[in-house]
Amino acid sequence: MFAHTLLPALAVFGVAAAQTSSLCSQATATINSQADATQYASCSTIDGDVLISSAASGVLQLDGPEKITGNLICHNAGALTSIGSATLASVGKSLDLFNLTVLSTFSFTDLETVNNISWISLPALSSLTLPSVISTAKFITISNTFLSTLDGINIDTAETLEVNNNNRLKEFSTQVSNVTSVIDINSNGKLLEVAFPNLIWAANLTLRNVSSLSIPSLATINGSFGLYENYFTSLSAPNLTTVGNFGGRSGSLAIVANPSLANITIPGLTSVGGAVQIANNSALNGISFSKLSTIGGAIDFTGNFSSVSLPGLTIVSGGSNIESTSDITSSCSDITDNNAIAGTNNCKGKVANPTGIATGSGTATKTGSSSSSTSSKGAAVTFGVGESVVGLGLVGTLMQMLL
Numbered sequence: 001m002f003a004h005t006l007l008p009a010l011a012v013f014g015v016a017a018a019q020t021s022s023l024c025s026q027a028t029a030t031i032n033s034q035a036d037a038t039q040y041a042s043c044s045t046i047d048g049d050v051l052i053s054s055a056a057s058g059v060l061q062l063d064g065p066e067k068i069t070g071n072l073i074c075h076n077a078g079a080l081t082s083i084g085s086a087t088l089a090s091v092g093k094s095l096d097l098f099n100l101t102v103l104s105t106f107s108f109t110d111l112e113t114v115n116n117i118s119w120i121s122l123p124a125l126s127s128l129t130l131p132s133v134i135s136t137a138k139f140i141t142i143s144n145t146f147l148s149t150l151d152g153i154n155i156d157t158a159e160t161l162e163v164n165n166n167n168r169l170k171e172f173s174t175q176v177s178n179v180t181s182v183i184d185i186n187s188n189g190k191l192l193e194v195a196f197p198n199l200i201w202a203a204n205l206t207l208r209n210v211s212s213l214s215i216p217s218l219a220t221i222n223g224s225f226g227l228y229e230n231y232f233t234s235l236s237a238p239n240l241t242t243v244g245n246f247g248g249r250s251g252s253l254a255i256v257a258n259p260s261l262a263n264i265t266i267p268g269l270t271s272v273g274g275a276v277q278i279a280n281n282s283a284l285n286g287i288s289f290s291k292l293s294t295i296g297g298a299i300d301f302t303g304n305f306s307s308v309s310l311p312g313l314t315i316v317s318g319g320s321n322i323e324s325t326s327d328i329t330s331s332c333s334d335i336t337d338n339n340a341i342a343g344t345n346n347c348k349g350k351v352a353n354p355t356g357i358a359t360g361s362g363t364a365t366k367t368g369s370s371s372s373s374t375s376s377k378g379a380a381v382t383f384g385v386g387e388s389v390v391g392l393g394l395v396g397t398l399m400q401m402l403l
């Protein structure tokens with residue numbers, strides 16, 4: 001099939017066999033048109049980068065090559081409607097698409113391996129045609145697209161997984177079992193359901209504006225775990241035992257401003273390396289971590305919950321600040337009596353406006369060097385909790401300094 005288009009193209013361009021190898025191996029192969037793309041039909045490997053220029057328009061099909069060792073890049077091609085290949089199986093570096101305003105078809109029927117998926121600002125792209133499924137990718141960023149699913153991407157392990165501002169995205173489910181640096185899913189469609197059925201190990205995990213979350217296998221979060229402004233009513237992490245690194249005093253758990261969240265079930269959680277912050281979850285009536293034993297930072301719970309139960313605490317390196325609008329007197333007596341808490345131990349109910357530590361309120365005053373606590377309180381205000389999605393580790397650190 002290619003031969004028909006290839007032979008005339010070769011004839012037209014006068015590419016002799018001797019030149020084919022230099023065509024197939026050049027630092028950057030620039031493609032401005034379909035005719036340019038067709039020239040590479042005889043290259044089974046393109047050794048170098050492929051740059052589809054901003055002048056490319058309409059349908060661009062890169063058939064023939066099975067492998068690109070470098071990047072496949074296309075930025076700002078405002079008239080490109082379709083990009084694809086029926087042969088390409090692997091991209092050695094980035095598959096980097098940016099600002100393709102009318103791109104509506106993305107069809108790579110053999111694609112399985114991409115080192116770095118970077119698909120940003122593709123507002124007309126509503127579906128992916130990836131029947132072979134991309135099963136190997138280290139870095140994934142998908143931002144500002146019109147996609148409703150990410151079917152066709154299903155990796156086992158990755159370093160980063162960032163999915164944001166895809167307003168139509170309704171589901172994201174992947175078999176991934178280990179994400180070694182960052183998972184950050186935020187500001188997608190309100191209906192987004194996230195499922196990581198096989199995820200066992202993650203580093204930083206942040207979710208915002210998600211309507212359901214399934215993490216049945218998740219056992220270890222080696223960094224911070226942040227849940228902000230989600231719409232789900234319950235959070236269940238049945239196998240989660242560890243967040244962060246207690247020895248290193250890093251890695252916090254933050255569950256903040258999830259308005260419908262009524263139930264947090266993490267029954268096996270034993271250790272959090274940094275702070276544990278639970279705030280502004282107005283439907284949350286009770287907080288209970290039955291096995292939680294060691295906390296490298298502070299406890300900071302605020303809201304209108306009516307009970308708190310932390311029966312297993314053995315070491316809290318920071319302090320504890322628990323304030324609720326409800327009467328929590330009976331819960332407080334257990335916590336204020338707990339010698340495990342090294343820093344300030346504040347527990348109060350019937351507080352009109354409960355204030356947390358990281359919001360810079362005056363509740364947390366205490367020990368340690370007063371000079372450092374004054375400046376870090378200033379810093380806590382600067383790094384308000386609203387921004388902590390990026391600086392979760394910082395907030396945790398600040399809490400340790402404050403208390």
Ligand SMILES: *[C@@H]1O[C@H](CO)[C@@H](O)[C@H](O)[C@H]1NC(C)=O
Nearest residue numbers: 075076077078079099100101
């Ligand atoms: C996006 O591409 C269009 C051309 O289609 C260009 O005019 C515009 O400046 C680009 N925007 C960015 C942010 O690069």
Ligand SMILES: *[C@@H]1O[C@H](CO)[C@@H](O)[C@H](O)[C@H]1NC(C)=O
Nearest residue numbers: 071094095096116117118139
């Ligand atoms: C992935 O590719 C994008 C676009 O080329 C680049 O900005 C980003 O730094 C790459 N990420 C990694 C980890 O190489």
Ligand SMILES: *[C@@H]1O[C@H](CO)[C@@H](O)[C@H](O)[C@H]1NC(C)=O
Nearest residue numbers: 157177178179180200201202
């Ligand atoms: C995940 O990857 C990290 C870093 O390579 C490794 O230390 C950890 O053991 C892995 N976890 C699992 C469950 O494979």
Ligand SMILES: *[C@@H]1O[C@H](CO)[C@@H](O)[C@H](O)[C@H]1NC(C)=O
Nearest residue numbers: 186187188189190208209229
């Ligand atoms: C995320 O949720 C917050 C709080 O409900 C809301 O203000 C924000 O607009 C939401 N973002 C998106 C992209 O839906």
Ligand SMILES: *[C@@H]1O[C@H](CO)[C@@H](O)[C@H](O)[C@H]1NC(C)=O
Nearest residue numbers: 197198216217218219238239
């Ligand atoms: C939860 O952990 C147990 C014990 O390690 C394991 O047997 C079980 O398969 C895990 N559950 C899931 C859903 O991964």
Ligand SMILES: *[C@@H]1O[C@H](CO)[C@@H](O)[C@H](O)[C@H]1NC(C)=O
Nearest residue numbers: 180203222223244245248250
């Ligand atoms: C786990 O987190 C600790 C503390 O941040 C870090 O030193 C260590 O390298 C991480 N482990 C892996 C496998 O990423």
Ligand SMILES: *[C@@H]1O[C@H](CO)[C@@H](O)[C@H](O)[C@H]1NC(C)=O
Nearest residue numbers: 234235236262263264265286
């Ligand atoms: C919270 O969820 C767990 C597990 O999903 C369930 O067993 C428990 O009854 C729920 N508790 C409340 C108060 O809804």
Ligand SMILES: *[C@@H]1O[C@H](CO)[C@@H](O)[C@H](O)[C@H]1NC(C)=O
Nearest residue numbers: 256257279280356359385386
């Ligand atoms: C909780 O909500 C109040 C009022 O909206 C806000 O001032 C405070 O900063 C919020 N706390 C957190 C931890 O987000």
Ligand SMILES: *[C@@H]1O[C@H](CO)[C@@H](O)[C@H](O)[C@H]1NC(C)=O
Nearest residue numbers: 282283284285304305306326
């Ligand atoms: C907490 O506040 C929300 C919203 O203001 C309210 O609906 C809920 O009943 C309150 N819960 C408790 C236990 O006071």
Ligand SMILES: *[C@@H]1O[C@H](CO)[C@@H](O)[C@H](O)[C@H]1NC(C)=O
Nearest residue numbers: 181203204223390391392393
């Ligand atoms: C996790 O997030 C914290 C705070 O943003 C950062 O310091 C740390 O480097 C991140 N860890 C990884 C593995 O990306």
